[in-house]
Amino acid sequence: MIVRALGLIAGAALVLLPLAGVPYTTTLLLPAFGYAVALLGLNLLFGSTGLLSFGHALFIALGGYTAAALTGRFGVRSLELVLLAAALVAALVAVPIGLLCVRYVKIYFGMLTLAFGMLFYSFLYKFYALTGGDEGMRVLRPMLLGRPLEHLDTVAYLTGPFYYYALGVLVVAALVMRRLVGSPFGLSLRSIRENAAKAESLGIGVRRCRLAAFVVAAVFGAIGGVLLVVPTGLADPLLAYWTHSGNLVFMLLLGGFDHFLGPVLGALVFILLQDSVMSLTSYWRFVFGAILAVIVIFFPRGLMGLLDARRAAAS
């Protein structure tokens, strides 16, 4: 009840924000939308399937670089096409990586995903001719729904049409994910998380389901990655760096991984918190470390767990 009411208020606030005349806050939220999409996918892997990836930033970077390559090198400016291409590229890359990773669970899965993430980071960093090395690649402003919107300056573009576009992508992503989680496939994933041997004895193809979750998570990650690089106009290797993957896990724990909307809340709060703490102290990483410790020790179900205490008592 409370969660639903707060959710409606938050949703309304997000829709009305661009009209409030606070462009700084409005642009600030844009990365939160990208992260939220990526985290919805990551949470299918972690919250539903029980596999914690420490290399999910790989797919964010993949989305970002796909956007850069298409808009900058190949002159494809339609954001719909860019999103579609990013999803396809992510799926193609995720299948072979996933085939290797889902043979393992727990820390071994985590370390292997971390390894692939770092491998991709090195690739982006070293293959200068292809990726621009540490300078990264420029992402040109894409057209939205076929409209070039060239009359708008960057701030007006980002706080207006692009804001709503990104919010729309997030809403669609959340609806798709909700459908997935409530489907037989979603239940199969949860049964694997709870007891893989038992799931297998009941006829669930454990590895195939894990692989499917991995690929879906990758696709969501790449779509989130596209949304992340449009506001900054740049895809750089740090997108794939392991600390970026670590931030994703932080956001997930912050929001709460056992609630469907936990990832979205985590992304929003993380971005707002990062902005306010960074403006207060240069030791913001210290503050974030302390927050993470407090969450893990005292609020393992994250912020959503706090809001939704009733459900916690029931289960």
Next chain:
Amino acid sequence: MTALLEATDVRKSYGDTLALDGVSLRVDAGEFVSIIGPNGAGKTTLVNVLTGLTPPSSGRVRFKGTDVAGVGPARLARLGMARSFQLVTIFPALSVADTLAVAALSRLRRSTRPFAALSRDADVRAAVDEVAALFGLHDKLERAARTLPQGDKKLLDVASAFALRPDVILMDEPTSGVSTADKTTIMQTLVHAATASSPSTRAACSPTPRPTRSVPMPTS
């Protein structure tokens, strides 16, 4: 007529330890077979080999006439061979209804449907209700499995195997790990459920009431 389940001279060794020393077993439709033997005789190993969880070192296992070698437990379960475990094996955080739904979906070949709404699947709902009623779990459908009393957890473990509507169900010590007071009730529920539901054959690794025959484990 081909046997439903047939093991021929199955051996299984772990390093120097010989767990199964030439077990042969034939189970036909309609039988209720007890596999008996002292601790360490290899009963659980036999179940693991029969269900494809571990491959035998030598010998072969045929299920409905086909060799189960390399088929794997998931596909065997879909082909009609179900098992329950010696130690209570459940999905701790899933509700009773969801646990049974996993098996029902697997039987209906719907486990991987990504966009269907599970809550609106009438077939699954009916299957869950049916099995839950059979095992006396119908008033606990929404409870998380981990909050059930030990005896009910054991029943849920077996009930989910029954929900596959298998041709053969192998129960590994279906009354182990529950109090002596609960054992009789559980066994009665199991026998009742087995008689009332579809599996044509049941094999249990423990003395059961009214077996059609008992198979002792060969000991070396």
